[in-house]
Amino acid sequence: MSALLEIQGLHVDLQVEGFPRPVIHDTTLALDAGEALGLVGESGAGKSMTVRAIMRLLPPGAQTQGRILYEGEDVLAFDRGALRRFLAGEAAMIFQDPTTHINPVRTIGDFLTEALITNNDVKPAAARSQVSAILEDVGIADAERRLTQYPHELSGGLLQRVMIAAALAIKPRLLLADEPTTSLDVTTQSEVMAILDEQRRQRGLGMIFVTHDLELAAAVCDRIAVMYAGFVVEDRRAESLHEDARHPYTAGLMASRPSSAQRAARLWAIPGRPLSAFEVGEGCCFASRCPFVEERCRAEAPALTELDGGRVRCHRAQELRGRLSEAFTGGSDV
Amino acid sequence: MAVDAGFPETITQTKRRARHVDWVMLVCATFIVFVVVIAIFAPVLAPHDPNQVDILSASQGPSASHPLGTDVLGRDLLSRLMYGARLSLSGPALIVVISTVLGTFLAVAAAWMGGWFDGVSSRILDILFAFPGLIFALLAVAIFGPGLVAPVIALSIAYLPYDARVLRSVALRERNLPYIQACYVEGLPTRTITGRHLLPNIMPFVIVQATISFGYALVDLAAISYLGLGVAPPASEWGLMVANGQASILTGHPQESIYPGLLIVATVVAFNLFGDRLATRWSVTPK
Amino acid sequence: MTRFVAQRVGALVLTLLVASMLIFGALYLAPGDPATLLAGGHATPAVLEQIRIQNHLNDPVWTRYWDWFSGALHGDLGQSFVYKQSVTALLAPRAGTTIFLVIYAAIIILGVGITLGLSSALRRRLGAVVTVGTAIGMATPAFVAAIILITVFAVNLGWFPVFGSGSGFVDRLWHLTLPAIALALAWVAYVAQITKASVREELGREHVETARSRGIPGALIVRRHVFRNALIPITTVAGLTVAGLVAGAVVVEQAFGLNGLGSFLVQAAGQKDFAVVQAIALLLVATFVIANAVVDLVNGLLDPRVRLGKRG
Numbered sequence: 001m002s003a004l005l006e007i008q009g010l011h012v013d014l015q016v017e018g019f020p021r022p023v024i025h026d027t028t029l030a031l032d033a034g035e036a037l038g039l040v041g042e043s044g045a046g047k048s049m050t051v052r053a054i055m056r057l058l059p060p061g062a063q064t065q066g067r068i069l070y071e072g073e074d075v076l077a078f079d080r081g082a083l084r085r086f087l088a089g090e091a092a093m094i095f096q097d098p099t100t101h102i103n104p105v106r107t108i109g110d111f112l113t114e115a116l117i118t119n120n121d122v123k124p125a126a127a128r129s130q131v132s133a134i135l136e137d138v139g140i141a142d143a144e145r146r147l148t149q150y151p152h153e154l155s156g157g158l159l160q161r162v163m164i165a166a167a168l169a170i171k172p173r174l175l176l177a178d179e180p181t182t183s184l185d186v187t188t189q190s191e192v193m194a195i196l197d198e199q200r201r202q203r204g205l206g207m208i209f210v211t212h213d214l215e216l217a218a219a220v221c222d223r224i225a226v227m228y229a230g231f232v233v234e235d236r237r238a239e240s241l242h243e244d245a246r247h248p249y250t251a252g253l254m255a256s257r258p259s260s261a262q263r264a265a266r267l268w269a270i271p272g273r274p275l276s277a278f279e280v281g282e283g284c285c286f287a288s289r290c291p292f293v294e295e296r297c298r299a300e301a302p303a304l305t306e307l308d309g310g311r312v313r314c315h316r317a318q319e320l321r322g323r324l325s326e327a328f329t330g331g332s333d334v
Numbered sequence: 335m336a337v338d339a340g341f342p343e344t345i346t347q348t349k350r351r352a353r354h355v356d357w358v359m360l361v362c363a364t365f366i367v368f369v370v371v372i373a374i375f376a377p378v379l380a381p382h383d384p385n386q387v388d389i390l391s392a393s394q395g396p397s398a399s400h401p402l403g404t405d406v407l408g409r410d411l412l413s414r415l416m417y418g419a420r421l422s423l424s425g426p427a428l429i430v431v432i433s434t435v436l437g438t439f440l441a442v443a444a445a446w447m448g449g450w451f452d453g454v455s456s457r458i459l460d461i462l463f464a465f466p467g468l469i470f471a472l473l474a475v476a477i478f479g480p481g482l483v484a485p486v487i488a489l490s491i492a493y494l495p496y497d498a499r500v501l502r503s504v505a506l507r508e509r510n511l512p513y514i515q516a517c518y519v520e521g522l523p524t525r526t527i528t529g530r531h532l533l534p535n536i537m538p539f540v541i542v543q544a545t546i547s548f549g550y551a552l553v554d555l556a557a558i559s560y561l562g563l564g565v566a567p568p569a570s571e572w573g574l575m576v577a578n579g580q581a582s583i584l585t586g587h588p589q590e591s592i593y594p595g596l597l598i599v600a601t602v603v604a605f606n607l608f609g610d611r612l613a614t615r616w617s618v619t620p621k
Numbered sequence: 622m623t624r625f626v627a628q629r630v631g632a633l634v635l636t637l638l639v640a641s642m643l644i645f646g647a648l649y650l651a652p653g654d655p656a657t658l659l660a661g662g663h664a665t666p667a668v669l670e671q672i673r674i675q676n677h678l679n680d681p682v683w684t685r686y687w688d689w690f691s692g693a694l695h696g697d698l699g700q701s702f703v704y705k706q707s708v709t710a711l712l713a714p715r716a717g718t719t720i721f722l723v724i725y726a727a728i729i730i731l732g733v734g735i736t737l738g739l740s741s742a743l744r745r746r747l748g749a750v751v752t753v754g755t756a757i758g759m760a761t762p763a764f765v766a767a768i769i770l771i772t773v774f775a776v777n778l779g780w781f782p783v784f785g786s787g788s789g790f791v792d793r794l795w796h797l798t799l800p801a802i803a804l805a806l807a808w809v810a811y812v813a814q815i816t817k818a819s820v821r822e823e824l825g826r827e828h829v830e831t832a833r834s835r836g837i838p839g840a841l842i843v844r845r846h847v848f849r850n851a852l853i854p855i856t857t858v859a860g861l862t863v864a865g866l867v868a869g870a871v872v873v874e875q876a877f878g879l880n881g882l883g884s885f886l887v888q889a890a891g892q893k894d895f896a897v898v899q900a901i902a903l904l905l906v907a908t909f910v911i912a913n914a915v916v917d918l919v920n921g922l923l924d925p926r927v928r929l930g931k932r933g
Binding site for chain 1: 827828830831833834835836837838841845846849850853923924925926
């Protein structure tokens with residue numbers, strides 16, 4: 001089965017004060033058509049940068065290495081015309097904060113129809129009826145009126161649905177969602193999440209879903225890739241992640257989730273603080289916080305290797321199988 | 335058209351920059367000190383008496399005895415410029431001191447007391463906003479006659495609303511910070527809180543505002559003198575010198591007007607840039 | 622929308638009223654006896670009293686103010702002490718020159734300033750040059766700009782006349798070019814700087830990122846998303862610009878020997894011709910306040926958040 005999207009050895013440096021600073025060391029992922037991949041990690045892990053790299057939205061001066069293959073062609077090598085076709089009809093992105101990502105001085109209708117009118121040569125009237133239909137799909141009634149309103153007149157939840165509608169309007173095959181519900185309140189979160197999930201499945205779109213919430217990713221996605229300090233450290237099917245996590249970091253993340261099912265004397269957290277990509281040294285990126293660390297881990301960086309139906313970046317993954325949850329107190333898995 | 339989407343600077347970048355020597359700021363500061371020193375020591379430094387008329391040497395170019403030449407009445411330009419610094423700088427200094435001190439007082443009082451005081455003073459200042467500085471100064475001259483006193487007072491009043499508005503929002507923001515509220519809860523008297531705590535912390539803003547106002551004051555006051563409504567001849571003030579020398583431009587001797595004009599521009603640039611750099615260094619968002 | 626307009630107009634009227642009271646009251650403070658001035662020097666007490674009665678000089682302040690203000694609204698601005706003529710008649714011919722000059726300068730400011738700001742925000746190298754230029758431009762008072770322009774373009778190159786307002790449209794245009802440039806210079810620099818900062822900031826905004834992510838071409842992004850949003854801070858400072866123009870016109874008219882309201886104001890101030898000073902001051906302040914109100918309205922049109930009231 002040929003992958004819709006394949007990221008091979010992506011490495012990204014940003015220009016900070018004239019010096020290149022790494023934000024992604026190595027992202028290697030594959031996404032099949034119609035599949036949902038969750039990209040999970042703490043702040044600074046490089047998840048947002050990865051999806052932005054796919055859309056070629058990195059800040060000026062950013063240097064990339066590696067390849068991003070969309071249906072076999074390298075997005076990073078696209079010329080202007082090819083890139084425009086890609087962004088206009090194949091891939092769409094949903095951003096985190098809709099209130100800042102939508103132009104405040106233009107109407108919602110303008111926002112929704114802009115891409116269609118500019119890129120796909122759709123007549124304004126036809127564009128409006130197309131987007132009205134999609135607005136109904138995402139659960140916004142009274143589409144006619146909404147089209148004439150301005151962003152500040154809508155709530156965050158409604159705006160995010162508009163953002164989703166805009167993404168769906170160009171009929172993409174790949175959806176990139178960068179923490180789409182993080183800026184919403186809890187009740188709205190589940191509503192918007194449900195809509196996004198439903199529409200994606202209905203249209204058979206591939207999706208990369210960026211989030212820091214492991215549980216949310218597990219609920220919505222088929223596979224999950226965990227990132228830490230600019231590396232993909234684990235990549236596994238969502239159902240088996242729970243039982244079969246092979247990387248100490250993943251196990252740590254799961255152990256630190258507060259659970260309403262169990263009482264704990266203290267909330268447990270992985271000791272130390274999450275590293276940013278540029279702080280990583282010679283050896284394994286997680287060495288400084290890992291309870292299973294050995295000399296080899298500090299000296300030599302492990303590669304992403306296949307193991308038990310998924311991939312993991314750990315020297316000791318094979319021998320630590322099944323023993324990971326022991327090391328973490330207050331583990332919430334039953 | 336290649337569009338360069340500039341990304342905002344990170345906090346680290348700003349801090350890094352602050353540690354480096356800011357050459358622009360240094361040059362500006364040096365120039366300001368230079369001009370001030372000349373103003374203070376003009377009687378000692380000037381080669382000639384600025385008022386000494388010598389018709390025979392009128393409108394000459396640079397020479398050994400007159401490094402910058404002479405004006406239409408044969409007076410040494412260099413000496414006149416040096417003495418001119420005294421009047422041209424002291425007027426704005428006075429204006430800045432008055433309007434900044436009053437502005438700060440009003441701003442802190444309004445921010446602290448709020449309520450009716452804030453409302454009333456804001457209304458009054460709003461009305462003052464309707465008067466451009468120069469117009470206000472002209473009104474003052476119409477009432478009290480030409481000279482330096484009327485324009486200086488008028489400009490101080492005209493600048494008050496600008497200073498007060500900027501400083502009021504700063505003071506308000508500062509006042510609502512937890513440490514001020516802590517002092518209040520402790521029972522410290524208003525005098526102490528505003529004097530020892532609030533005021534020192536808004537000082538950077540006050541100083542930056544004063545620096546910016548100095549430039550405007552210099553320009554406005556020089557304009558009044560240029561119009562013949564400020565200092566009276568034969569005083570040497572840069573604005574007045576520009577006016578005096580204008581006729582000479584037609585006869586091919588523009589230096590009498592150009593030199594004081596350039597000096598005004600240079601001084602204002604120095605103050606503006608210095609204030610601007612100071613603002614960045616102290617993380618004071620300008621205006 | 623109507624509420625917004627009504628509020629602005631109300632504030633405008635109030636400010637005008639209070640400002641006019643200030644203008645009138647200020648000259649009332651003037652030392653010296655207006656009757657003596659009117660009499661032109663020596664006069665017996667009886668004659669002085671006669672003059673006082675004739676000119677209502679003994680009436681209370683409020684009636685005198687109201688007489689003046691209501692008269693002004695009807696176009697009667699009083700009598701000039703110096704010229705012994707109706708002020709309105711004296712101002713009418715001069716107003717044309719000033720209006721021409723100010724509009725000419727405003728066109729230069731908006732045209733050159735915004736273009737300069739926009740292009741320097743989009744091209745890095747031009748940006749550096751513009752930064753230096755604007756720093757110097759903003760520090761140059763109108764009269765200094767005037768004499769430099771006169772020296773270079775009028776005397777040395779002879780492209781433009783040195784003084785005078787000219788007659789007839791094209792001749793006026795030619796005569797008023799250097800004055801308009803002198804007046805506009807500092808403001809061009811200011812507007813260019815604000816435009817550049819504003820455009821730069823808009824380019825970095827998240828909604829621009831969204832447009833880029835959809836493959837909208839760069840030029841279209843600038844036109845549809847950056848430019849209009851960036852204009853909002855510019856219209857905000859437009860009010861300040863008008864104040865500067867009004868004040869600057871006074872200086873520039875004097876520098877170029879133009880027979881406009883500004884130079885007349887200077888002359889009248891020196892001669893203590895109160896009626897003229899009051900009238901011109903009122904006109905200038907009124908222009909400034911009205912212009913500010915118009916700018917506010919335009920701002921509201923450009924930014925729906927201001928117009929419709931922010932919700933939440």
